[in-house]
Amino acid sequence: MQETGLKAVRSPSLERSPLVIGHRGAPSYRPEHTRASYELAIDLGADLIEPDLVLTRDLHLVARHENELSRSTDVAGHPEFADRRRTQEVDGEELTGWFAEDFTLAELRTLGAVERTPGMRPMNTAYDGRYGVLTFAEVIEVARSRSTSGRVVRVQAELKSPSWYAAQGMPMVELVADELRRMDAACQGGSVVVQAFDPAALRELHDDLGPDGPKLVQLIDEEGVQDALVTPSGLREISTYAQGIAPHKGRILLHGADGGLVGVSDLITQAHRAGLTVEPWTLRPENVFLPAHLRRGGDPRGFGDAQTEARLLFALGVDGVITDAPETAYRARSELSAAAMAPVRPRV
Numbered sequence: 156m157q158e159t160g161l162k163a164v165r166s167p168s169l170e171r172s173p174l175v176i177g178h179r180g181a182p183s184y185r186p187e188h189t190r191a192s193y194e195l196a197i198d199l200g201a202d203l204i205e206p207d208l209v210l211t212r213d214l215h216l217v218a219r220h221e222n223e224l225s226r227s228t229d230v231a232g233h234p235e236f237a238d239r240r241r242t243q244e245v246d247g248e249e250l251t252g253w254f255a256e257d258f259t260l261a262e263l264r265t266l267g268a269v270e271r272t273p274g275m276r277p278m279n280t281a282y283d284g285r286y287g288v289l290t291f292a293e294v295i296e297v298a299r300s301r302s303t304s305g306r307v308v309r310v311q312a313e314l315k316s317p318s319w320y321a322a323q324g325m326p327m328v329e330l331v332a333d334e335l336r337r338m339d340a341a342c343q344g345g346s347v348v349v350q351a352f353d354p355a356a357l358r359e360l361h362d363d364l365g366p367d368g369p370k371l372v373q374l375i376d377e378e379g380v381q382d383a384l385v386t387p388s389g390l391r392e393i394s395t396y397a398q399g400i401a402p403h404k405g406r407i408l409l410h411g412a413d414g415g416l417v418g419v420s421d422l423i424t425q426a427h428r429a430g431l432t433v434e435p436w437t438l439r440p441e442n443v444f445l446p447a448h449l450r451r452g453g454d455p456r457g458f459g460d461a462q463t464e465a466r467l468l469f470a471l472g473v474d475g476v477i478t479d480a481p482e483t484a485y486r487a488r489s490e491l492s493a494a495a496m497a498p499v500r501p502r503v
Contacts, residue, residue: 174475177201183480189286200485215260216291225252317356377403390429399432414447436477
C-alpha cells in the first residue's frame, strides 16, 4: 500500500474489542518510536501505542527499541560523541555502539531518530532526522492528547532488559512505578499497560503497585526458554502477577518449514481458562513476515494480505493484536463487527 492510500479512521461510538495495538507506533510508514509514528498509529485506528523503554544515564525513561542507539538514531554522525562508542554485553549478547545509559536526556535530545530497518522499509528514510527521542511521559501525553470523549487512546509500554539494568545499579522497575504514579497512571483501567519478557520484573511491579495497579502483560517469545510459560501450569502461574499474555503470533498460527500455515494451537483457549487476555505480536504487512499463502508478488518487502492474518486471529478469539500497520487490523476488526451485526434473514 502506498502512502497516498493511508487514511485516518473514525472511532465508532461503541467500545471496540478486540484491541489494535500500534507496535512502536506505525513503523511500516514512519521511523519507529517517533511522535509521527505514534500519531499516525492513532490516526490509523490504534487503541494503544506501544513504546519500548530504556534508561538514560540520569535515569530518564525514553522510547527506543534497544539501548544501543546506532541503528535508531544518527548518533554515529555526531563527532562530539565519537569517544562513547564501546562494546558491552547486554542480556548475553555482545554489542558495539553507543548506549543510552551513557547519555543524559539532554544529550539524547540532540540526536535525530532514523529508520532502524532501511533495507526493509526504505521509504521511511525520507523522515530520518526529522524527529527526536521521546520520554515515557511524552508518549503518554501523545496518547492523552489524542483521546476524546468518544475514544480513549492508551499506552502499552514494554520494559527492555529490566534485570540487566538492575544489575548495572539502575532500578528500571522502581523508576517505572514512580513515573506511573507521577503521571496518575498507576491504576487499573488507567492510561498505561505494562509488558515485559522478564517475569521477575512484572512480579516486582505487581508487588509495588498492588492488585489495583495497571494491567500487566507477560510477553512470550516464539520458542525456547519460555516454553514452560505456555503450559497450563505456566499460564496459571502468570495469572498470579499479570492479567494477560502477549505471545509471538507463531505460538498461535503454526507454520511449516516453507512458511505455510499448517494449523493453530490451543493457546488462546488455555490462556482464557487461566483468566488471561491474549494479544499476539507482531503483525507486519511485508511479505517476508506473512504466511506463504498471504504473500503477494515476489518482493519480500512488498505488502501482502496482512488484513486476512489479523482477521484469522480475531476469529480465533484473541483480545488484541500488536501490529506495525494498525489500519490492517482495524479493517479486519471492522469486517468482523459488521458481519456480527448483520441481520439474519429468515429462510423461506
